[in-house]
Amino acid sequence: xxxxxxxxxAFKARxxxxxMRFVTRETDRLSxxxxxxxxxxxxxxxxxxxxxRLRAAFCYWGWRAAGQPDSDxxxxxxxxxxxxxxxxxxxxxxxxxxxxxxxxxxxxxxLRRVVEHHPQPAEAARSLAMLVGxxxxxxxxxLFVGCxxxxxxxxxxxxxxxxxxxxxxxxxxxEILHTGTAPDMGSSLKVVRYKTAKYTVEQPLLLGGALxxxxxxxxEGYSAYGLPLGEAFQLRDDLLGLFGDPxxxxxxxxxxxxxxxxxxxxxxxxxxxxxxxxxRLHALLGRPDPDGERLEAVREVMRRLRAPDRVxxxxxxxxxxxxxxxxxxxxxxxxxxxxxxxxxxxxxRRS
Numbered sequence: 001x002x003x004x005x006x007x008x009x010a011f012k013a014r015x016x017x018x019x020m021r022f023v024t025r026e027t028d029r030l031s032x033x034x035x036x037x038x039x040x041x042x043x044x045x046x047x048x049x050x051x052x053r054l055r056a057a058f059c060y061w062g063w064r065a066a067g068q069p070d071s072d073x074x075x076x077x078x079x080x081x082x083x084x085x086x087x088x089x090x091x092x093x094x095x096x097x098x099x100x101x102x103x104x105x106x107x108x109x110x111l112r113r114v115v116e117h118h119p120q121p122a123e124a125a126r127s128l129a130m131l132v133g134x135x136x137x138x139x140x141x142x143l144f145v146g147c148x149x150x151x152x153x154x155x156x157x158x159x160x161x162x163x164x165x166x167x168x169x170x171x172x173x174x175e176i177l178h179t180g181t182a183p184d185m186g187s188s189l190k191v192v193r194y195k196t197a198k199y200t201v202e203q204p205l206l207l208g209g210a211l212x213x214x215x216x217x218x219x220e221g222y223s224a225y226g227l228p229l230g231e232a233f234q235l236r237d238d239l240l241g242l243f244g245d246p247x248x249x250x251x252x253x254x255x256x257x258x259x260x261x262x263x264x265x266x267x268x269x270x271x272x273x274x275x276x277x278x279x280r281l282h283a284l285l286g287r288p289d290p291d292g293e294r295l296e297a298v299r300e301v302m303r304r305l306r307a308p309d310r311v312x313x314x315x316x317x318x319x320x321x322x323x324x325x326x327x328x329x330x331x332x333x334x335x336x337x338x339x340x341x342x343x344x345x346x347x348x349r350r351s
């Protein structure tokens with residue numbers, strides 16, 4: 001019997017079991033087509049092996065908070081959110097040319113070893129990684145529609161599924177289009193919202209609610225809770241990307257600086273900077289291989305201008321906004337407790 005209390009480790013174990021069973025079955029089918037596909041299958045499996053399972057949790061509680069009971073079919077639908085995330089991560093690492101994720105080589109790095117014979121091995125490995133991401137997104141849709149919930153329930157969620165994919169891609173495109181330009185807070189926050197915030201919290205909640213038949217007031221509450229909380233999640237990611245411990249985050253600390261990405265942290269730093277600091281930052285950003293000294297110089301400017309503190313304040317404001325909305329929804333105690341706990345885990349984390 002499933003406990004009414006929110007138990008993140010137990011929930012994560014359930015999601016992991018669903019994902020491993022489903023993905024292993026599908027990658028076995030892929031490998032059967034030709035033994036050469038084995039390393040590709042391995043990267044598909046690796047992409048879903050780690051994670052906090054936050055997106056699945058928000059989908060699950062979007063369902064439960066609407067009055068529906070625990071369901072194995074719903075667990076499969078919720079787990080599909082993690083495949084969307086895995087696809088987004090593979091594509092994001094490819095776009096950003098990131099070398100590490102979860103302290104292991106990213107797909108395009110790991111796959112170099114199987115295309116050493118190729119005339120252009122780096123490009124071939126990147127192409128294979130792109131296809132890994134594409135397959136993961138396809139598998140997400142497959143798991144969702146085959147989760148076992150009634151067709152009428154799935155029909156209610158279909159428009160939201162389309163919006164999730166559209167807005168996620170829009171966010172990635174906006175980040176690329178703004179990279180290398182002078183970042184401003186408005187455009188940086190728009191990237192945050194569409195690239196990460198919506199598909200991390202709001203849309204999983206809304207999908208769970210749509211599957212459950214949630215009413216308009218509850219759906220509006222999900223958005224009012226989910227959007228600021230999703231933004232807080234990405235703002236924390238921005239801070240961890242530059243000021244976190246790579247041994248804990250599992251990612252290279254230089255990615256944002258090397259890529260001159262339009263993060264809120266950078267936008268706030270440039271807003272606060274006087275001419276001398278601004279010129280110094282422009283000289284440091286976008287270098288192909290920033291070394292530790294240049295990275296620390298960027299951090300020093302940001303700390304002196306207190307930009308990280310201001311981003312921390314933005315995180316706090318957004319989490320408080322989400323929790324106020326939650327109080328106003330008057331959900332059941334298990335749902336309120338779970339969504340409160342999830343809000344804190346989004347904002348206070350080291351990876």
